Amino acid sequence: MELGLIGLGKMGGNMRLRIRQAGHTVIGYDRNPDLADVHSLQELVDKIAAPRVVWVMVPAGAATQSTVDELAELLSPGDVVVDGGNSRWTDDEKHAKELAAKGIGFVDCGVSGGVWGLENGYALMYGGEPEDVAKVRPILNALKPAGPYGSVHAGKVGAGHFAKMVHNGIEYAMMQAYAEGWELLEAVDSVTDVREIFRSWREGTVIRSWLLDLAVNALDEDEHLAGLKGYAEDSGEGRWTVEAAIDKAVPLPAITASLFARFASRQEDSPQMKMVAALRNQFGGHAVESN
Numbered sequence: 001m002e003l004g005l006i007g008l009g010k011m012g013g014n015m016r017l018r019i020r021q022a023g024h025t026v027i028g029y030d031r032n033p034d035l036a037d038v039h040s041l042q043e044l045v046d047k048i049a050a051p052r053v054v055w056v057m058v059p060a061g062a063a064t065q066s067t068v069d070e071l072a073e074l075l076s077p078g079d080v081v082v083d084g085g086n087s088r089w090t091d092d093e094k095h096a097k098e099l100a101a102k103g104i105g106f107v108d109c110g111v112s113g114g115v116w117g118l119e120n121g122y123a124l125m126y127g128g129e130p131e132d133v134a135k136v137r138p139i140l141n142a143l144k145p146a147g148p149y150g151s152v153h154a155g156k157v158g159a160g161h162f163a164k165m166v167h168n169g170i171e172y173a174m175m176q177a178y179a180e181g182w183e184l185l186e187a188v189d190s191v192t193d194v195r196e197i198f199r200s201w202r203e204g205t206v207i208r209s210w211l212l213d214l215a216v217n218a219l220d221e222d223e224h225l226a227g228l229k230g231y232a233e234d235s236g237e238g239r240w241t242v243e244a245a246i247d248k249a250v251p252l253p254a255i256t257a258s259l260f261a262r263f264a265s266r267q268e269d270s271p272q273m274k275m276v277a278a279l280r281n282q283f284g285g286h287a288v289e290s291n
Contacts, residue, residue: 001138002027004044006067007057007085008035010285011111014118015057015084015143022142041070051078053136057111060087060236068095077103080135082126084109088240089165092127092158105132108157110164111143114284121145125152125167127159162244169241169255171211172234176258178215179275186224186271195219211279218278225278229289230270232262232277 001024005016008030016026028037029044038044045052052075056067064087071081081099083092087108096106107128113120122143126133133140133153144151154163185194199216202208222228238259245252265273269291280286 001025001053002048003139004029004048004052004054005057006030006041006044006054008032009057010115011084011113011117012057014115015055015111015122018118018121019139019142024138024142041067041074045071045074050076051080051135052076053080053082053139055082055084055109055136055139057084060085060091064091065095068098072099072102072104075099075102075104078105080105080107080132082107082109082136082139083161084111086110086164086235086237087161088236089158089162092161096128096157105129105135106157107132107136108160109136109140110160110167112164112167116283117143121150123150123167125154125160125163127154127157127161127163129157165237165240165244168235168237169252169259172238172241172258172262173254174209174211175276175279176254176261176272178211178279179272182215182275183271195223211283214279214282215275217282218275222278225271225274227290228274228277229291230265230268230273230277231289232265232273232280233286234259234262238262 003019003024003026005012005026005028008016008028013035016028019026027044027047029041030036033039038047054071056064058064058067064083064085068081081104083095092108099106107126110125111122113122124140124144140151154160182194185191185197198219202212242252242256242259264270277288281288
């Protein structure tokens with residue numbers, strides 16, 4: 001099928017390639033003309049046969065809103081817009097309502113996989129009406145990992161981004177636990193090879209995971225993470241997860257503490273945050289600060 005893809009950065013660019021490798025046609029637009037196949041949203045829409053599917057991979061907030069506003073004027077009834085960025089779930093109903101007034105469908109899709117998604121596939125969590133999801137299905141199948149898992153119709157509009165938000169909150173807590181364990185091991189004189197302890201945990205233990213594999217990758221590159229500053233940003237989704245928990249009176253002590261630990265990292269050079277920063281760089285290509 002044909003797809004319009006808006007936003008060709010670290011995620012969007014690799015997604016374009018994976019979708020093309022599956023045999024589909026992708027027309028990509030980016031503000032950087034060196035990355036783009038076309039040079040305006042109008043040109044992108046004109047090059048795709050109706051009913052169109054246009055996938056948006058731009059930053060959450062104002063950038064997504066302006067893109068949706070422009071697509072609402074360019075697309076036709078029966079077309080579908082997919083927001084695959086990290087938008088807040090509360091924005092999805094607004095976007096769906098705006099587009100529905102023009103007869104255009106809307107699917108929100110949380111995408112996980114970072115810079116490894118091209119090779120391994122992307123975990124997809126999406127929300128929307130079944131008829132709209134059906135129009136996007138060939139692209140979802142191209143992006144997902146091989147096998148039966150990694151793709152879920154989470155529910156109504158907003159459910160996909162809500163599921164991705166909770167996923168990221170869990171990710172915060174898992175990274176924090178690895179980071180705290182790493183710092184404690186590094187602090188004990190009798191422990192002489194923390195990196196190999198982490199490596200040994202990759203087989204036969206209940207805490208093995210892809211994040212643990214990435215921690216070992218980071219330690220192989222810099223055994224004591226001496227070249228990193230103990231500073232870790234947050235994408236916003238950890239905050240949204242905690243806010244949603246407060247709204248629903250759901251206790252999230254581990255996720256909340258991991259978010260606050262990131263705030264603390266901005267006040268001093270935290271050893272734990274060196275590991276969190278290294279993990280974010282490993283799975284998502286997020287920038288790190290060097291000493």
